[in-house]
Amino acid sequence: MLGRTYDRENCSAARTLEIVGERWSLLIIRNAMFAGSTRFTEFQRKLGIAPNILSGRLDRFVAAGLMQTRPLTGDAETREYVLTRRGLDLQGVIIALTEWGDRWAAPQGAPIIYEHESCGGQVHQHLSCADCDAAPAPAQVTARPGPGMHTV
């Protein structure tokens, strides 16, 4: 149980949400990661997002190092938006969101299956304990201050 620790908002979940904490942000990253979208017009068409909102989000992702831009092959006037390693590393967040929705908001079954490309097996998220290797139930996981707690 962690009371005062969270009062200060020195928390990595909060910091991540500062960057990607609203619906459009994670859906843009999802489409870059899994639907192969790279161009402004592709994101706009596939997501049905207003151009000014999309433009703001993409600029923020570039500034935050989640995406980088490069000229489109064969059309140097058009920029492509490509996820960096930092952006690709949000895959665990997207798969965690998807699996919760599969369990609690998908009565007809999972709309999307994540697959391991080389063997075709399904990819899932797990929580596990680094010491005893158990998969703890939610109530068995507690939070305590870590090394970065008092340094901000």
Added chain:
Amino acid sequence: MLGRTYDRENCSAARTLEIVGERWSLLIIRNAMFAGSTRFTEFQRKLGIAPNILSGRLDRFVAAGLMQTRPLTGDAETREYVLTRRGLDLQGVIIALTEWGDRWAAPQGAPIIYEHESCGGQVHQHLSCADCDAAPAPAQVTARPGPGMHTV
């Protein structure tokens, strides 16, 4: 690679974000899960959130089945907000957000450590393949339509 599949927004990540897809929502759930907050005034004080926003979020969580209310022990006029199993199951999402922030936005180290209560070991998120048991790199994970894709 999944192109048209995502155009329809029949996606469990999108559905989850409909419910918890903005910063305050996940921080409220995080505080309920790990900081022991149950009362309106506790959430308000610890998070510094405006009462009207907090009230709207808590009502939405109750309507969506993530929380339930009950009279506070010893003060029947005050309601407590308690996570349901559905709400507690967001733990994987919160830990995934935290671990990304620990890796990319916590230069002084993790502010919070998640521990397995019974043994004290650290709890981490993993992605793994159900067939070959490998932990696939981001580029090795692809999305394909699942059983629930064409039923909405």
